[in-house]
Amino acid sequence: MKIDVENVVRRSAKRVGQYCFHLGHGAEARKVLLAIESKYGKADPANLRLADNYARDVFGDPVYAPWLRVYTAFCGTFKEGWIPDNYYGSVVVPHMKGWYGKISSLKPISRLIFDGDALPDVAYYANGLFFTDRSIVVPERELRDVVFEHAERVVFKLDGSMQGNGVYVFDRTNFDPAMIRSLGNGVIQKFIDQHPMFNAFASKPVATLRFTTVVDDNGCISMRACFLRLGRADDTHVLTDREICVPVNPVTGELAAEGYLSDWGALDAHPDSGVRFAGLKIPQFEQCVATVLRLHSKIPFARCVGWDLTVDVDERVQVMEWNGEHNDVKFSEATQGPCFSDLKWERLKPVR
Missing domain, CATH: 3.30.470 (D-amino Acid Aminotransferase; Chain A, domain 1)
Structure with missing residues (x-):
C-alpha cells in the first residue's frame, strides 16, 4: 500500500499544533485561576466539578475545562452556555470564519472592503509600494506630505499586529519611509484625538x-x-x-x-x-x-x-x-x- 507521506506529515503537524495550542491555553487559564483565587478566595469545588463535567459531556474533551473553571471562579457559580476560549479558537473559528x-x-485591504470614513487610515505600505487610502501609489519622496496633510501624528500598524505589539507612533520630525519599509506591510492611520x-x-x-x-x-x-x-x-x-x-x-x-x-x-x-x-x-x-x-x-x-x-x-x-x-x-x-x-x-x- 502506497503511503502519502506529505499528507501524513501534514496531519501530524496539525495534531502537534493543536496539542501545543491547548497546552498553552491550559497553562494560561490555570495561572489566571490561581490569580483569581488568591484575590477572591478559593472557588467552590462543587462548581468546579460542574465545569469539568460540562467540558467532558458538552464539548467532548476535558481540555476545555480550564477556561470554564476560570469563568466559574470569577463569577462564583457555574453557568451553562459558556464557550471556553480554546474551544472558540480551535473549533468555532475554523467553522465560522475559516x-x-x-x-x-x-490591513491595507480594509478600506477596499468597508469603503467609508469610519476608518482613520491615511496610507498603506505593501509589497514595496506606498499608497493612499484610495489605492493611489505615492512616491516615497511625497509620502510625508500626504501622511501629514491632515494630521500632526500618525500610527503605523503592522499586518497581523495584536495585543499592542507592532504599533509605532510618529510625528513629522521622526517619520521615516525607510523605517516603514524595514518594518513591513501595514497601515498608517491618523493619531486620534x-x-x-x-x-x-x-x-x-x-x-x-x-x-x-x-x-x-x-x-x-x-x-x-x-x-x-x-x-x-x-x-x-x-x-x-x-x-x-x-x-x-x-x-x-x-x-x-x-x-x-x-x-x-x-x-x-x-x-x-x-x-x-x-x-x-x-x-x-x-x-x-x-x-x-x-x-x-x-x-x-x-x-x-x-x-x-x-x-x-x-x-x-x-x-x-x-x-x-x-x-x-x-x-x-x-x-x-x-x-x-x-x-x-x-x-x-x-x-x-
Whole structure:
C-alpha cells in the first residue's frame, strides 16, 4: 500500500499544533485561576466539578475545562452556555470564519472592503509600494506630505499586529519611509484625538472599545459583548499586559462599577488618574453599535468579529481595526456571558 507521506506529515503537524495550542491555553487559564483565587478566595469545588463535567459531556474533551473553571471562579457559580476560549479558537473559528477571517490581518485591504470614513487610515505600505487610502501609489519622496496633510501624528500598524505589539507612533520630525519599509506591510492611520471622557482616564493612549458581533444561521447580525480598554498614563497606546478592561452594558452603554487589570484584579477607578467608572456612559454608544453592525454586514462570511473602535474629540466613531480570526472571548464570557448560548456552537465538531 502506497503511503502519502506529505499528507501524513501534514496531519501530524496539525495534531502537534493543536496539542501545543491547548497546552498553552491550559497553562494560561490555570495561572489566571490561581490569580483569581488568591484575590477572591478559593472557588467552590462543587462548581468546579460542574465545569469539568460540562467540558467532558458538552464539548467532548476535558481540555476545555480550564477556561470554564476560570469563568466559574470569577463569577462564583457555574453557568451553562459558556464557550471556553480554546474551544472558540480551535473549533468555532475554523467553522465560522475559516480563511475568510484571516483577511482582517491584511490591513491595507480594509478600506477596499468597508469603503467609508469610519476608518482613520491615511496610507498603506505593501509589497514595496506606498499608497493612499484610495489605492493611489505615492512616491516615497511625497509620502510625508500626504501622511501629514491632515494630521500632526500618525500610527503605523503592522499586518497581523495584536495585543499592542507592532504599533509605532510618529510625528513629522521622526517619520521615516525607510523605517516603514524595514518594518513591513501595514497601515498608517491618523493619531486620534479621543473624546474628553476617555482623555480623563489617560491622555496619551487612545482608549479602545472592543465590540463583538456575530452572524447567526439566519443571517441576522447582532452585538454580543462590549468592554472598554484603557491604557496606563505613560503608555503611547494600550498594551495587553498593562491595560484596564471595563465591561460595558451592551444595552445602555454604561460602564460597570468595576474594571479589571491584566491579572483580573478588580478596581473601581483608573489607577493613574483616579477617575471612577461607575456612572459613566460611552459617548455616541448607539452610533458605535450601528457602525459595527453596518460594517459586519459587508463581511457576513466572517461569522464572529471583534471590532476595536473609539470616539474622537468631535464625537465621530473611528474604527481602528477589526479581528476576524481568534478574537478574544474569555473576558466577555467571564464578565458578561454566556454571550453565545443561543448559537449552538457547542454542537460543532472539530475540523479535520
